[in-house]
Amino acid sequence: MDNRIFDLCIIGSGPAGIITALEYSKLNPEKTILLVEYGKSDTVKNPLDDSIIISNLTNHHPVYECTNKKFGGSSETWGGRCVMYDEVDFIDRPIINNGCTWDLDLFEEVKKYLSQTAAYFECGEAKFNLNQIDKFEKTRIADDFDSENISDSVVERWSMPTRFGIRYRKEIFANKNITLIEGYEARSFEKPIADGKVSLLELVDWDNKVKQIEARDFVIAAGAQESTRLLLRNLQLFKNLNDVPHSLGKYYQGHLSGKIASVQFYGNPKKTDYAFLRDDDGIYLRRRFQFKADYLIENNLLNTAIWLDNPLYYDPKHGSGAMSFMYMAMITPFLGKKLAPPAIADSITKGKVENLDKHLLNIIKGFPFSISKPAIIFFKRFMLKRKLPGVFLYSPENKYALHFHSEQIPYEGNTITLSEDGDKLLINYTLTDDDINSVIALHKELDQSLQKSGCGKLEYWFPEADLFNEIKKMSRDGIHQSGTTRIANSAEKGVVDRNLKIFGTANIYVCSSSVFPTSGQANPTFFLGAFAVRLAHELTYKK
Known part of the structure; x- marks a missing residue:
């Protein structure tokens, strides 16, 4: 690598970083891109992950189950589930404590890039409702299902699954205007000048050798934890503001997930969509129960998906x-x-x-x-x-476990911070009572809807009095990280603007699920890909 000035420096080579690099390269074949990856191809343990301390391992997975520091990033252990966010995720509601700092206009804008995103993820057409697909239109999950408050037509789409590191390595190396360097940590930005521009970034390799990079634009796409760490270490980036954004490192969130009940359908078991569907292109799809926006808003409940699952494997x-x-x-x-x-x-x-x-x-x-x-x-x-x-195994009894996947409230007390010496990343994470109570209330609504239509009923695995504690024990995340550098219209509310540019700077952007202020019911990987495509266009056509 020579001492040239790069047009774009991208920090992190997970799905967001790779998509940003490839899309920007397509739009700007004459411009130069540097893709910086901390991990090495043979990385197993690494100093950054070893420096993360998690306060609550009951509800948060251990570090090495949450991150993958190598080319391809989180896709190295990603299951391949591609899920869309919903309109309700962009509507402020009392239950999320005024924590919705993005809006429906932004949602509609990002949706314009879904087709390109689906191509990168190799998950077929960007259609996430069976009623958009002729062969499945107006079909039902089971005999007699009908509900005014719950949909059974929303689907998840599945990639190969695409391991971005394997899938796109040749394309990255074959691209003459993309340079990939591995084994370097992005450490220090210079202070922005009066107009907010930053030109220099200091990199440090695993042997503590320092290298300076000069670029016209920077994108931080290092995953939620490391993107947040980098900003916490570089508070000088906010020197043109009155103060460091209050929300930086706060509102860390993910999802509640687990099983507390089974569904007993009454109809023909052979007509139940218990497993995967395939569209005309051979793409795997799967139905989910989802609660409609009007119902969630009216009842002040959190966005939640529930799908059919197997019984607990460990229980013979x-x-x-x-x-x-x-x-x-x-x-x-x-x-x-x-x-x-x-x-x-x-x-x-x-x-x-x-x-x-x-x-x-x-x-x-x-x-x-x-x-x-x-x-x-x-x-x-x-x-x-x-x-x-x-x-997913067929049940001749037409009885299936139910897996819930629920939005988490943006809670200010869930934080990512630096230790006093700046060497360690401290993660404080817990669940609120409202997080858990919403899960219980939505299971009750599903049960009532099934019984009202004569479709079936829920059978709980625990006494009602024990549901709260059981959900609190079983729910574990730290994989779907979001919230700590959230999008907003001002630095008083967030860390980046609607174009992902860091407040107080003119040319540094964050492309990570950490910018998502609400977690919704969806895992963030696919929707983050849409933001990456959009960012490549923003960098190309910005004034």
């Missing part, structure tokens, strides 16, 4: 030889790591190694299907280009 009472076989494979140390990323594996096994004799009995009773079903699943999941995204 399910009686499925195939599930017992897959559970035992997941708890096998070497094999389990190959079958699923740590956070996903934990959601399946819950860290439990127990009742192995009963699981073995299930396998024997179910033989040979105990082995043949997992074998077919293994082939579809690992041997095909368009991989089976997950495993």
